Ligand SMILES: Nc1ncnc2c1ncn2[C@@H]1O[C@H](COP(=O)(O)OP(=O)(O)O)[C@@H](O)[C@H]1O
């Protein structure tokens with residue numbers, strides 16, 4: 001898949017924005033879009049999902065239902081998606097139709113922790129040591145070379161801490177090996193005993209202009225985001241490093257739209273954790 005973006009065009013109200021995924025992020029976008037006079041069509045399998053409560057129309061179907069995807073393309077001037085586990089084929093179709101300005105590439109990368117880490121490594125940015133394992137034996141070998149504590153995660157499909165287990169010490173190795181046997185494509189990462197978790201959210205336009213939002217500081221409980229404080233209380237050096245890392249990745253991946261990058265801060269070093277596409281509107285309609 002290419003890093004190509006769609007041709008630039010300005011969509012004015014009352015244009016229609018299609019959103020794949022109707023959760024809380026889609027809902028927040030719908031609030032802003034409706035205030036600006038846009039119309040919203042949302043595709044989500046759950047009737048009356050949070051976004052649908054504010055949208056002009058809901059297409060109630062699975063994210064990979066191609067008939068529903070075609071229907072969404074037909075009634076939208078531009079389409080975006082709300083989370084990274086959207087069906088890749090559906091996104092590629094939207095791109096072919098000229099409806100998805102950010103293209104499917106960022107989605108393809110962020111759906112897979114191995115691809116994500118490869119991009120981060122190519123960009124020469126600090127990341128926790130990791131190993132990709134595709135079976136129990138490989139996991140056993142990898143654990144000999146990685147220090148404890150560490151964490152094993154599925155390479156795709158995880159969110160809110162689902163699809164990962166912490167390996168506190170050697171005693172947990174058996175559980176990790178079992179996890180690797182069951183999930184086939186996993187990543188084992190060294191645990192970063194971070195001082196803080198932060199995220200950099202930015203919007204990049206089709207011409208490559210980047211606007212950074214103030215850096216956010218995130219507290220998780222049970223692997224689920226509990227509280228975000230903005231701006232993060234981090235030093236100027238950490239801010240610079242975080243913004244630099246986000247800018248490098250944004251340009252390297254030719255991101256269009258709004259994007260979030262999660263990072264761990266330890267002793268003024270900023271390690272990249274994972275990234276997630278957000279919504280497109282600002283980049284496309286401004
Ligand atoms: N290598 C790591 N070192 C320290 N903490 C981690 C590590 N990997 C994950 N975590 C913790 O688990 C949370 C969820 O992991 P993450 O990789 O962001 O997956 P997701 O958000 O997709 O569930 C992180 O926000 C962080 O608190």
Ligand SMILES: [Mg+2]
Pocket residue numbers: 160262274
């Ligand atoms: Mg995360």
